[in-house]
Amino acid sequence: xxxxxxxxxxxxxxxxxxxxxxxxxxxxxxxxxxxxxxxxxxxxxxxxxxxxxxxxxxxxxxxxxxxxxxxxxxxxxxxxxxxxxxxxxxxxxxxxxxxxxxxxxxxxxxxxxxxxxxxxxxxxxxxxxxxxxxxxxxxxxxxxxxxxxxxxxxxxxxxxxxxxxxxxxxxxxxxxxxxxxxxxxxxxxxxxxxxxxxxxxxxxxxxxxxxxxxxxxxxxxxxxxxxxxxxxxxxxxxxxxxxxxxxxxxxxxxxxxxxxxxxxxxxxxxxxxxxxxxxxxxxxxxxxxxxxxxxxxxxxxxxxxxxxxxxxxxxxxxxxxxxxxxxxxxxxxxxxxxxxxxxxxxxxxxxxxxxxxxxxxxxxxxxxxxxxxxxxxxxxxxxxxxxxxxxxxxxxxxxxxxxxxxxxxxxxxxxxxxxxxxxxxxxxxxxxxxxxxxxxxxxxxxxxxxxxxxxxxxxxxxxxxxxxxxxxxxxxxxxxxxxxxxxxxx
Numbered sequence: 001x002x003x004x005x006x007x008x009x010x011x012x013x014x015x016x017x018x019x020x021x022x023x024x025x026x027x028x029x030x031x032x033x034x035x036x037x038x039x040x041x042x043x044x045x046x047x048x049x050x051x052x053x054x055x056x057x058x059x060x061x062x063x064x065x066x067x068x069x070x071x072x073x074x075x076x077x078x079x080x081x082x083x084x085x086x087x088x089x090x091x092x093x094x095x096x097x098x099x100x101x102x103x104x105x106x107x108x109x110x111x112x113x114x115x116x117x118x119x120x121x122x123x124x125x126x127x128x129x130x131x132x133x134x135x136x137x138x139x140x141x142x143x144x145x146x147x148x149x150x151x152x153x154x155x156x157x158x159x160x161x162x163x164x165x166x167x168x169x170x171x172x173x174x175x176x177x178x179x180x181x182x183x184x185x186x187x188x189x190x191x192x193x194x195x196x197x198x199x200x201x202x203x204x205x206x207x208x209x210x211x212x213x214x215x216x217x218x219x220x221x222x223x224x225x226x227x228x229x230x231x232x233x234x235x236x237x238x239x240x241x242x243x244x245x246x247x248x249x250x251x252x253x254x255x256x257x258x259x260x261x262x263x264x265x266x267x268x269x270x271x272x273x274x275x276x277x278x279x280x281x282x283x284x285x286x287x288x289x290x291x292x293x294x295x296x297x298x299x300x301x302x303x304x305x306x307x308x309x310x311x312x313x314x315x316x317x318x319x320x321x322x323x324x325x326x327x328x329x330x331x332x333x334x335x336x337x338x339x340x341x342x343x344x345x346x347x348x349x350x351x352x353x354x355x356x357x358x359x360x361x362x363x364x365x366x367x368x369x370x371x372x373x374x375x376x377x378x379x380x381x382x383x384x385x386x387x388x389x390x391x392x393x394x395x396x397x398x399x400x401x402x403x404x405x406x407x408x409x410x411x412x413x414x415x416x417x418x419x420x421x422x423x424x425x426x427x428x429x430x431x432x433x434x435x436x437x438x439x440x441x442x443x444x445x446x447x448x449x450x451x452x453x454x455x456x457x458x459x460x461x462x463x464x465x466x467x468x469x470x471x472x473x474x475x476x477x478x479x480x481x482x483x484x485x486x487x488x489x490x
Contacts, residue, residue, distance in 0.1 A: 055114045060099075063119060067103035068290055071122045076102065079281030080120065083135045083274075087142060090209040096145060100138075106288050108227055112141040126287055126439050126486075127227055129472050131274025132216035136207055140217070143202035200253065204260040213271035214261035218254045223472050230462075230469050279484050283441040287488050288459055289320055291436050296320050298461065304431045306339070308394065311422035313415055333411055335419065336402040345398065348376035348391050357389055358382060371424040377416075381407070388416035392423060399423070435490035439470075444483045453479065458489045 064070055084100050098116040103109075106123040113119075118141050120134070128134045200217065208214035264270045289295050294303030296318045302309040312318055316329035324338040345351045349367050353360060359382035367376045373392050380387040386409065390401040401419050405412045426434075437459045444453065454467035467473070470486050479485060 057115065057117075059113055060101075060117055063113070063117075064101065064103065067105040067107070067109075067119070067121065068293075069104045071102040071104035071286065073102075073285070075281055075283075076122075076125065076285060079131070079278065080125075080134070080138075082277075083131050084118075084138055086210040086212070087135060087139050087206050090206050091142060096142075098142070098145070104286075104290055108224060110137045110141055112144045114145070116145055118142065118145070122285055122287075125282055126285055127223060127470060128220060128278070128282075129223070129275065129470075129486075130213075130216070131278040132207065132212040132271065133220040133223070134278070135210065135212045135274075136203060136217035136220050139206040139210075140199045140203035142206065143199035200257055201260055204257055205263075208261070208264040208271060211272055213273045214264045215258060215267045215271070216273065218257040218261065219472075221254045221257065223469075226469055226472075230465060276484070279441045279486070282439055282486075285439040287437045287439050289436070293320055294325070295434060295436070297459070301325055301337070302426065302430070302434055304426065304434045306394075306397070307426050307431065308399065309422070309424065309426050309430070310337070310419055313418045329415070331409060331411060332406055333409070333415055334404045335415070336404075337400065337419075339397050339399045342393060342396050342398045345393075348374060348393060348398070351398065352376050352378050352389065352391060359387070360389070370420050373423075373425075375420070377420075386412055388412055390416060390420055394425070437488050437490060440487050440489050441484055442487055444479050444481050444485060446481045448479070448481070450477070450479055453485060453487060456487050456489060460488070 080100055080102060084098060088096075088098065096116055098118050100118045100120070102125070103119055103121045105121040106126075107121050108124045108127055110118070110120040110124055118138060120137065124137065125134065128137075204214050204217050207216060213219075258267070261267070292305065294301060294306070299314060299316060299318065300309060300311050301318055301320065312327045312335060313329060316327045316333075316335070319326045319328070324336050326337075327335040329335075347367075349365050352365050353362055357378070357380055359380040361379045361381065364379040365376060366378070367374070369375060370390075370392050373394055375390065375392040377388065377390045380389055384407050385404050386407050387405075388401070388403040390403075392399045392401075401416070401423075403412060403416045403419065405415070442453075442456075450467065450473065451464065454464040457463040457467055460466045467485075467487065468475075468477075470488070473479070
């Protein structure tokens, strides 16, 4: 369950120390036919004596763990393999083998580690609209590998010292590792602006020589910038795991990408976009929350695996990540929800006073039941915040709500009451009916418009904006019968 964002963390945890914690890989080389080899060579074997590959191999498990694991879908993996195969055939080092991992994260990101380890998130695949755009991202990351940017940086900054420091940061704890990545501390995946621009040049050349639309690089940079603006409407949106936060982006960089692309011809007249087979390849792609982390449906959080659900008050926004579910509302109100193993806890009242809550007021501890489940509540206070703490036992787990409001706020009780009144077991019927959101590729029918298509979107209250965004449709754009577009639905 979900991670903290900066302001939420300060509201609910940082100043109080209230909570102690909680608790697709394609290994192939490719022939110029752009089809996977019938006798694939494993990257670990091809490069087993290469120190660059060893460096990538050392960091690979930490990267995968920090981005929600690998995303496995045979159709999508074949799609990415096809794109990567075309690029490998025109690479500056065709002997370089690559290990390409699709990460199970809704973030918009891609990056490379030394030795041919490439990563792309399913979130980026959902945003892209054709194969040439994904090819633009992968060719850029391949360029970092072939240009030895990772090794150059390691030499400048003393490779082993940095690597050991990164390892220490990531291994210190699961949470510390994820936060280290989120703050951009993983130096192995960060490059200088000069290296980024060099990778742009190499990447655009690879795009054109592989037969893809060379203008896709500039086009997708524009799409990612639009995504960043869409996300920034909510000031709490954390883009630290997104592509543009680790790759410098500016209008000049987009202009340079277009200039390099013009070496192959005029925009719209050269290269293949690969839109049709790309859309077929991502049809059904998981979108947004992973089932393992539960679902957010407007102001309701549901977790089929845990069999629980609850609502936050109207006007609150739920943020569902890995370590906790957080929600923010009016007047700086914040909520944190997580779960821990019950262990040998026999009394929830004793559990509340066992030391994991700083500033707890012992005289406020009360045992109760919440929708038939044993529970206990208490108040706490620290610095300029007042807290309601509610714990609920369900089978072998204890679920914990922490509600924070500015001192003296009158909303603490009503907010906590909403959580307590709505927390309950899910019924078998509810669990069976709960489906993840996915990218669905549909064909526009006669009479349908952007407005009617956007109305079919699920999982967002900004349906029209998100529909335009994932289909790269400008404000004045229209759609026509027979056109294939993406929607988000179950």
